[in-house]
Amino acid sequence: MPPKRSRSPTSSSPSQIYRSTPIEDRSSTFIAYYSPSLPVKTLETHPDFESASHRIAAWRKPSTQSALLPNSQRLYDVSHRDDGERNAGQRLAKVLVEMQVTGAVVVARWYGGIMLGPIRFNHIENCACQAVGMWMEESRAESDAAAKKRKVEEDERDRVRLPRVLVERDQSISVLRKLLAEKKQGPARPGDEEDADASIQPASPAPKIKYDAMPVARLRQLEKARDATIAWLLKEIDSAEEQQRSSQPDGQGVSQAGSDPG
Numbered sequence: 001m002p003p004k005r006s007r008s009p010t011s012s013s014p015s016q017i018y019r020s021t022p023i024e025d026r027s028s029t030f031i032a033y034y035s036p037s038l039p040v041k042t043l044e045t046h047p048d049f050e051s052a053s054h055r056i057a058a059w060r061k062p063s064t065q066s067a068l069l070p071n072s073q074r075l076y077d078v079s080h081r082d083d084g085e086r087n088a089g090q091r092l093a094k095v096l097v098e099m100q101v102t103g104a105v106v107v108a109r110w111y112g113g114i115m116l117g118p119i120r121f122n123h124i125e126n127c128a129c130q131a132v133g134m135w136m137e138e139s140r141a142e143s144d145a146a147a148k149k150r151k152v153e154e155d156e157r158d159r160v161r162l163p164r165v166l167v168e169r170d171q172s173i174s175v176l177r178k179l180l181a182e183k184k185q186g187p188a189r190p191g192d193e194e195d196a197d198a199s200i201q202p203a204s205p206a207p208k209i210k211y212d213a214m215p216v217a218r219l220r221q222l223e224k225a226r227d228a229t230i231a232w233l234l235k236e237i238d239s240a241e242e243q244q245r246s247s248q249p250d251g252q253g254v255s256q257a258g259s260d261p262g
Contacts, residue, residue, distance in 0.1 A: 020130040027112020032127035040104035052108035058092035059104040095128045162219035163211035169226035176233040183240035
């Protein structure tokens, strides 16, 4: 008699085996065991399969051979054993290839005395698909959990980092704006300093922005906006400097060509 279905082990288990639901048809029973890490021999000799009539096996693993072209797809070694069920091993290996997984799968059959015909291949494939699918579902869940954990950690890092960065960006923008205003004003002339001092009024301090109280998503938006502002200011400063250079008279500070040397 086939064993009762047991729960799949967790990913932390060193013996990672995923068991399908038994399929029963006219006194025959089929069960698949799949493992992404254990050798096929371990599954074939599993105590649960001791009384099985057949143990159809297939395995797929990365090949030790290198592809001829550097950008070629990775090569895999695929093999199987029928164990008395002719052509069953090949169909089992096809399941691993089509599901794009590596590892080993064994489908045990307890023969009930009635020949099933080609439908037995469907049972073998369906068992294997379910066992592999259980591992894929668990892997996706683990991957999603890991991604969620990484996002939480990244948010926490940005929550600490971005308020400090934005204060530095604001200071840089203030300096650049002042420099741009000076560049656009042009070179100072005698007496300009006195006029400027008389016209300048004390600027009221900008209100302090409470970045610490903002959500992380808003802080990230502000960082991009500040970077764009800094890039624009630098471009404008370069343009103002270029305009100053082009507005200077040709030959300024140099004797004019053709002048009478005296």
